Amino acid sequence: MWFQERFLVPSFTLLPLALSLAGYANAQDAPNGRALFEENCAGCHGTGGAGDRGPSLQGQLRHGNQLPDIKNVIVNGLPGTGMPKFDFDDHDLQALIPYVQSLSQKSGSGTHPHGDPIAGRKIYDSGKCSGCHKIGSEGSSFGPNLTRVGAARSYDYLKTSILSPSADVPENFEGVTVVDGNGKRYSGIRVNEDTFTVQLRLPDQSFVSFDKQSIKSEVMEKQSVMPSYKFEAHDLQNLLSYLSSLVGPANSTAGITEEPRLR
Amino acid sequence: MKRILFFSTLLFICKIYGADVTFGKLIHAEQDPSEWLTYWGDYRATRFRNLKQINDTNVGKLRLEWMFQTDAPGMFETMPLVADGVMYFTTPDTSVDAVDARSGRLLWRYRYRIPKTAKYCCGTLNRGLAILGNRLYYLTPDTRLQAIDKRDGTLLWDTEVASSAGGAYGGTEAPLVVKDKVILGPAAGDDGIRGFIEAFDAKTGKRLWRFRTIPEPGEPGNETWGNNSWKHGGGSTWLTGTYDPESNTLYWGIGNPAPDLVGSVRPGDNLYTDCLVALDADTGKMKWYFQFTPHDTYDYDATETPMLLDLPWKGRMRKLVVQANRNGFFYVLDRETGQFLSAQAFVKTTWATGVDKNGRPIRTPGLEPTQKGTVICPQCSGATNWMAPSYSPLTHLFYFNVREGCDVFFSKPPVYKEGASYWATSARAEANEHQTGRVTALDPLTGKARWKFPLYSSPWAGTLATSGNLVFAGDEDGYLMALRADTGTLLWRVNTGSHLVTSPITYELDGKQYVTMPSGSAVLTFALPAE
Numbered sequence: 161m162w163f164q165e166r167f168l169v170p171s172f173t174l175l176p177l178a179l180s181l182a183g184y185a186n187a188q189d190a191p192n193g194r195a196l197f198e199e200n201c202a203g204c205h206g207t208g209g210a211g212d213r214g215p216s217l218q219g220q221l222r223h224g225n226q227l228p229d230i231k232n233v234i235v236n237g238l239p240g241t242g243m244p245k246f247d248f249d250d251h252d253l254q255a256l257i258p259y260v261q262s263l264s265q266k267s268g269s270g271t272h273p274h275g276d277p278i279a280g281r282k283i284y285d286s287g288k289c290s291g292c293h294k295i296g297s298e299g300s301s302f303g304p305n306l307t308r309v310g311a312a313r314s315y316d317y318l319k320t321s322i323l324s325p326s327a328d329v330p331e332n333f334e335g336v337t338v339v340d341g342n343g344k345r346y347s348g349i350r351v352n353e354d355t356f357t358v359q360l361r362l363p364d365q366s367f368v369s370f371d372k373q374s375i376k377s378e379v380m381e382k383q384s385v386m387p388s389y390k391f392e393a394h395d396l397q398n399l400l401s402y403l404s405s406l407v408g409p410a411n412s413t414a415g416i417t418e419e420p421r422l423r
Numbered sequence: 424m425k426r427i428l429f430f431s432t433l434l435f436i437c438k439i440y441g442a443d444v445t446f447g448k449l450i451h452a453e454q455d456p457s458e459w460l461t462y463w464g465d466y467r468a469t470r471f472r473n474l475k476q477i478n479d480t481n482v483g484k485l486r487l488e489w490m491f492q493t494d495a496p497g498m499f500e501t502m503p504l505v506a507d508g509v510m511y512f513t514t515p516d517t518s519v520d521a522v523d524a525r526s527g528r529l530l531w532r533y534r535y536r537i538p539k540t541a542k543y544c545c546g547t548l549n550r551g552l553a554i555l556g557n558r559l560y561y562l563t564p565d566t567r568l569q570a571i572d573k574r575d576g577t578l579l580w581d582t583e584v585a586s587s588a589g590g591a592y593g594g595t596e597a598p599l600v601v602k603d604k605v606i607l608g609p610a611a612g613d614d615g616i617r618g619f620i621e622a623f624d625a626k627t628g629k630r631l632w633r634f635r636t637i638p639e640p641g642e643p644g645n646e647t648w649g650n651n652s653w654k655h656g657g658g659s660t661w662l663t664g665t666y667d668p669e670s671n672t673l674y675w676g677i678g679n680p681a682p683d684l685v686g687s688v689r690p691g692d693n694l695y696t697d698c699l700v701a702l703d704a705d706t707g708k709m710k711w712y713f714q715f716t717p718h719d720t721y722d723y724d725a726t727e728t729p730m731l732l733d734l735p736w737k738g739r740m741r742k743l744v745v746q747a748n749r750n751g752f753f754y755v756l757d758r759e760t761g762q763f764l765s766a767q768a769f770v771k772t773t774w775a776t777g778v779d780k781n782g783r784p785i786r787t788p789g790l791e792p793t794q795k796g797t798v799i800c801p802q803c804s805g806a807t808n809w810m811a812p813s814y815s816p817l818t819h820l821f822y823f824n825v826r827e828g829c830d831v832f833f834s835k836p837p838v839y840k841e842g843a844s845y846w847a848t849s850a851r852a853e854a855n856e857h858q859t860g861r862v863t864a865l866d867p868l869t870g871k872a873r874w875k876f877p878l879y880s881s882p883w884a885g886t887l888a889t890s891g892n893l894v895f896a897g898d899e900d901g902y903l904m905a906l907r908a909d910t911g912t913l914l915w916r917v918n919t920g921s922h923l924v925t926s927p928i929t930y931e932l933d934g935k936q937y938v939t940m941p942s943g944s945a946v947l948t949f950a951l952p953a954e
Binding site: 199353354355356 | 833849877878879880898900901902916918
């Protein structure tokens with residue numbers, strides 16, 4: 161029944177919890193850096209560190225390629241990026257860290273897209289992205305905060321997010337439409353939900369709460385709330401270059417959180 | 424005259440705070456609604472109270488009577504006891520508190536501090552106390568049994584149940600008092616311990632008997648452990664057992680084998696893991712066992728409540744033991760013989776397609792945890808778990824919280840090292856799958872649901888039934904709720920502000936009924952407003 165005890169971990173952040181426990185579960189195995197990586201890291205960083213939702217680890221690492229740098233990131237996590245703290249024992253760390261370093265010595269496409277970030281910023285502004293997104297203190301809290309998105313997401317993931325936003329919708333940004341008892345429709349981001357109530361963040365950044373017994377319907381959107389954008393190739397390149405440059409202050413708590421459900 | 428008044432006042436005080444809890448009171452606990460004397464509220468674990476001041480016509484007016492903050496971080500899985508107007512509970516940070524059950528005011532606090540050198544398995548998780556005479560019994564998280572004076576919280580004796588030097592064992596369950604014995608078992612089967620159930624002398628703390636949940640060579644059952652795997656076989660108990668005073672029999676559920684998700688290192692059925700065992704309470708000698716999940720590779724402990732019911736089974740009154748098992752089936756056994764009577768799935772179960780005539784599961788071939796991950800239902804933490812069910816003799820229904828959903832099960836053979844986790848696990852929900860739950864009212868005679876009340880998330884809290892045609896239940900999002908016992912209609916709810924991980928209790932003092940539920944680090948007690 162050990163599994164129940166895993167829920168003792170104060171954080172109920174599901175993804176990092178599962179990952180850190182997976183690491184813990186491996187603690188007594190003969191450590192194999194690659195196996196540890198595939199089980200614990202590849203879910204975000206991709207097989208062989210090629211990048212997925214999380215950034216590619218092939219090529220220069222944003223937070224340093226030296227062994228102590230890599231250890232620091234694994235042990236302490238990176239606020240605002242979705243990278244959690246991991247609870248590996250020393251034995252596993254000694255196997256995992258050199259493996260991650262070996263990945264960084266591969267040449268990868270991930271972290272340094274070509275393009276002009278300054279021109280990309282103009283695309284961002286003209287596309288009115290700040291109507292839904294926030295960078296630093298500028299913009300809207302409706303969509304994901306982009307302050308550290310360059311550190312949190314791979315280039316390819318950002319590209320897909322712009323062209324096909326529905327390909328992967330983080331759980332805390334799922335869209336929902338509620339029709340209240342008077343027939344009024346509300347479409348927004350589902351911030352929280354339980355057996356009896358549901359809370360939405362509306363595009364005007366206000367919150368609205370419903371008692372489920374008093375509503376006519378609640379429909380989860382199958383598609384992302386974000387529309388698909390079409391750009392000229394060089395504009396897209398520049399925009400991605402700009403977004404990839406957004407790494408924010410390393411100790412920032414702004415940015416992407418992995419709290420799937422507030423309690 | 425003044426003198427007489429003084430003494431009568433003193434007598435009155437003594438009556439409130441002084442009476443001893445006898446074995447006779449424990450046997451008849453369910454008939455005294457002013458008290459809640461055992462983890463399950465009664466030896467049979469029906470968790471039913473004949474209290475109807477709060478009922479299906481007025482429960483909507485239920486409101487907070489008092490709240491007691493322990494200010495302690497951690498998981499509040501305790502089950503409070505109520506005796507003579509005093510409520511006793513373990514706190515999330517290893518203290519024991521006594522509060523006035525009418526007002527929630529603190530009467531004393533026993534601060535147990537685990538020695539810094541101690542190693543133990545499961546954090547400071549604890550599920551409560553046992554009571555006998557003027558003593559409370561506390562199995563500490565570092566696996567010590569302590570007797571505490573219930574009048575002032577002083578420590579009377581302190582016995583080591585399992586060594587905390589190696590760091591593998593732990594104490595999570597509330598002990599069970601039977602006659603003059605305190606009976607308990609340790610946690611942490613997943614650290615490669617060998618589990619046991621033990622009895623201690625309630626007066627002195629002296630060890631009286633021990634039942635090994637994993638048999639040694641030469642003992643029956645050891646042959647079900649290939650490759651000498653019995654040495655680290657697991658089989659811890661985690662939760663309190665039940666007791667039938669008429670036959671003097673203990674019923675105790677046993678946890679999973681170790682390592683949990685890898686069966687190849689322990690060929691065989693792995694007795695008595697995932698079993699219900701019936702033990703003689705005087706000697707610890709086993710009368711019978713029934714294994715729900717032979718050679719478990721899913722972590723489907725059988726430590727859930729073994730509830731004792733006397734029901735007309737196929738036209739004949741029989742002494743039954745029923746259990747909603749973590750593996751997704753609801754079982755009915757004859758508790759005198761251990762004979763299997765029925766099993767019905769109450770969630771989606773893919774690991775087994777059903778059971779044969781002896782109750783042995785019909786496994787789905789090849790559905791095993793793998794390195795790449797295999798989707799198996801129910802989820803690793805079970806279709807139900809430590810949350811308490813309840814049974815109403817008025818509706819004849821069994822009320823329990825159900826966890827619906829599947830997990831991706833990963834496995835990799837681990838290497839045993841003393842004091843470290845010996846599990847091969849990780850399991851997680853499938854991507855984008857939200858694991859839901861429900862309160863289910865089940866007819867134990869048919870295994871069929873009478874009604875279901877859907878819950879948004881898989882719950883960790885249990886239920887309580889009363890003669891007010893009510894079932895109280897908790898959910899994972901923090902709601903304590905009251906449902907109509909006969910129909911499942913929602914009548915009252917309150918958001919307690921923290922996910923709920925224990926089960927509600929009720930008691931009546933001075934003609935006033937209370938409902939208590941720990942939440943977060945607080946104990947919340949509800950009552951109707953004064954007329």
